[in-house]
Amino acid sequence: MKLSFSSSRLLTALSLSCGLLVMGMGAAHAEGHLDTVKQRGTLLCGTDNTTPGFGYLNPKTGKMEGMDVDLCRAVAAAVVGDPEKVKFVIVTDKSRFNALRTGQVDVVFAHSTVTTTRESAVGVTFLPVTFYDGTGMLVKSSLKAKHASDLNGATICTTQGSGTEVMWANYIKAHNWKPSTKVLTYQDTDKLFAALNSGRCDVMSTDKSALAGWKGNAPDPAALTILPETLDKSPLAGFTSQDDPRWNAALRWVIYATFEAEEDGITSKNLPTFLKTSNPYISKFLGVTGTFGQDLGIRPDFVQKVIASVGNYGEIYDRNLGPKTAYAIGREGSLNALWDKGGLIYSPPWY
Secondary structure, eight states: OOOOHHHHHHHHHHHHHHHHHHHHHHHHHHHHHHHHHHHHTSEEEEEOSEETTTEEEOTTTOOEESHHHHHHHHHHHHHHSOTTOEEEEEOOTTTHHHHHHTTSOSEEOSSOBOOHHHHHTSOEEEOOOOEEEEEEEEEEGGGOOOSGGGGTTOEEEEETTOHHHHHHHHHHHHTTOOTTOEEEEESSHHHHHHHHHHTSOSEEEEEHHHHHHHHHHSSOGGGEEEOSOOOSEEEEOOEEETTOHHHHHHHHHHHHHHHHHHHHTOOTTTHHHHTTOOOHHHHHHTTSSSOHHHHHTSOTTHHHHHHHHHOOHHHHHHHHHSTTSSSOOOOTTSTTSBGGGTSOBOOOOOO
16 A cells, blocks of 8 residues: 555654654653652662671561662762661572562662673663672581582572572583482571571582671581682672663662762761862762762752762771671771772772
């Protein structure tokens, strides 16, 4: 059928209108999510409650604690103005992506490794990396294993739906280990540690930081050994929905704010002094001048709220993983040091 000029023009107009409508819906969705959290007045933050140092329900205090928990609080402080206005939604390695997909949470901070598949097939967008880690192995000292090669034929346990599960399947095959080598999976690290203790597993394998947490919390830490090898890279970051770029952008700069504050020497204790600075860069960073918060769609003073609530990145790290904790994961000289101290913790410039 041959279309008349007027018919073609009508179809073109309809097509353009539909395209604009779809674009508008996408924009509305992105803007709507940020608005929804502000209007709700509470952040729904997905996190773990079984990983000491990151997301952990402390049985002694009954409170959630850890780096991931503090990052949830930082976002709540930035977006709704109160670090306590957060509901922690407990997720597992297996459920965390579906929790975001189904709207149970607004963001997830749950010891999650940045991978290609997760940003492509799964469809999430990661926030800046907040901890550079790697896959490790925790064994009972009585096993007398010294290296990964001593585990050929062993029963290895990890969490369901984790990158570690995939890594071990490939590792065993690549190294032609004995058919008797088994990988068992459990829902979370709490059950994983119980399996190691009961003898159902010879090896507990997950990120080294989590292993350090469980070893440090054990009744007899000397009875456990973390083997020296790091089997895989594991950069850990929070994540949001891929179709929500405005929300992701706001949260990305919340994370960067904790990095930048440490680099500038701004802490939760000396923040009031810095608010009086004559340095225009610092003044703009803290929201005393400029429009960073407005441009991101969040509070003008969001950086101040974050620092006052949870501190800078170094304060968050020290409180949860530093030398005064049971885990004492060294930062100096590691990838988790600031970029000007040999690490990879780095914020883009604030201008």
